[in-house]
Amino acid sequence: MGLVSIPRTPREITPVLRLLLIAWLLACGAAVSARDYRYSDAHLHYVDFFQESEGMDRLFKAMNAAGAEHVMLAGIPVAKKWHEDEPKRPRYYAGDDAGVYWYSATDVLVAAAVKQLPPERRRRVHPFLSGFNPADKNADAHVRRMLELDPGLWQGLGEVFTRHDDLTALTYGDIPRANNEAMTRIYHLAAEYDLPVMVHSNITSKRERNPLYLAEIEAPLRNHPHVRFIWAHAGTSMELHRHQEKLAFLRPTLERLLADYPNLYIDLSWTLLRPYLLDKEGAPDPHWLALVERYPERFMLGSDLVGSFGNLGEHLRAFEPFLDALPAKVAQRVARDNFLAILPGKQGL
Known part of the structure; x- marks a missing residue:
């Protein structure tokens, strides 16, 4: 292999070569500092509110x-009802005023899809059982x-829908x-089987600027210390943010809860x-950043996709600016x- 002659004095470095050297150094720096994240999506729904899915291949x-x-x-x-009086099938649970009803067959659909997977795929999928009336x-x-x-087969329970925006009012x-x-x-059963439980429980209402419903999630945390709770979105939702852009009390509340309850884990999904x-x-x-660094084992990422998976990468990569600011x-x-x-x-570790 021949040697490349490198200019040794500033006069020998032409402007073009200087630009090339700068570009090369920047590229080297980027290669050293860039992080190639491997993800676990801690919150994904195989089906949507009509119990339909793009399928495992997608x-x-x-x-x-x-x-x-x-x-x-x-x-x-x-499952969302298509009401007799609605001329068009709704696209989402909030698409019209028709109600939703508890649908236990959702777990049958998930189980059937998982059982058909070859072993190398099946080890990457962690089914949570959710089809029950809480x-x-x-x-x-x-x-x-x-x-x-x-x-x-089942490695957790949830997402359990408790207090959940307008979905609460629509549920029969x-x-x-x-x-x-x-x-x-349910919590006693989860402790018996050593299953984590993901709960959706809004922390407040649309207009109350205080943790109005905090007791509903804090009581289980206190009374069931042997159950690992994943709090979906930390009690937030897009509907809450439409009325209150930011819940000022959220982070201080989480600081206290994480300190008081070592069985609390936070799903950092999109809201x-x-x-x-x-x-x-x-x-x-x-x-x-400081809160996550203080409790580095208590936070996880989720996409919260429902039956359609094309945006999975976009949802997870959106967290990279935050992840990049944390210790590796x-x-x-x-x-x-x-x-x-x-x-x-601890499957998968």
């Missing part, structure tokens, strides 16, 4: 493109039957709460990205490892 194509090595896979515990004290008996029907039957007696029975983790200019918030080891925990660490047997 899911794995999206996972591979996004660098998502593992995914939590849940159904949707309710306002029914019979729910724990149903969940137990489902766990016994497919031993070892009694309204569930995260601290009701039916859910208490937390802005305006909390990143500001309007896309810069990471230093207070949230902490960032990789948040991006991938923390979700796997709370599964039974």
Whole structure:
């Protein structure tokens, strides 16, 4: 191999060569500092509110493109009704005033899809059982039957829909709460089977500028210390942000809860990205960075996609400015490892 002659004095470095050297140094610096994140998507729904899905091939194509090595896979515990008086089928649960009803077959759909996977794909998928009515004290008996029907298949429970924006008002039957007696029975079952539980429980209403409903999630945290709780979106939602751009009390509340309850884990899915983790200019918030660094094992990422997976990479990569501002080891925990660490047997680690 021949040697390349490099100019040794400033006069020998032409302007063009100087630009090339600068570009080369910048490229080298970028290569050294860039992080190649591997992800676990801690919050993804295999089906939508009509129990339809793009299917496993589309899911794995999206996972591979996004660098998502593992995914939590849940159904949707309710189905949207196409009302007799509606001329057009709604596209989302909030598309019209028709209600939604509890739909246990969602878990049958998830289980059937998972069982058909070859071993190398199946190890990357972590099914959560969600198709039960959390306002029914019979729910724990149903969940137990489902766990016994497919031993070892289910690795968690949820996303359990309790207080959930306008979906709450649209749901037929009694309204569930995260601290009701039916859910208490579910938590005891989760502890028995060592299963984490993901709960959607809004922290407040559209117009109250205080943690109005905090007791509904805090009581289970306090009363069931042996259950690992994943709080979906930390109690936030896009609907809340339409009325209140930012919940000023959210971060201080999380600071206290994380200190008081070592069984609390936070799903940093899309409604937390802005305006909390990143500001309007896309810069990471230093207070949230400090909070994640203080509890590096308690945060995880989720896309919260429902039945359609083409945007998976876009959703996960949107967190990279925040991850890049964290220490590398902490960032990789948040991006991938923390979700796997709370599964039974820490599957995937």
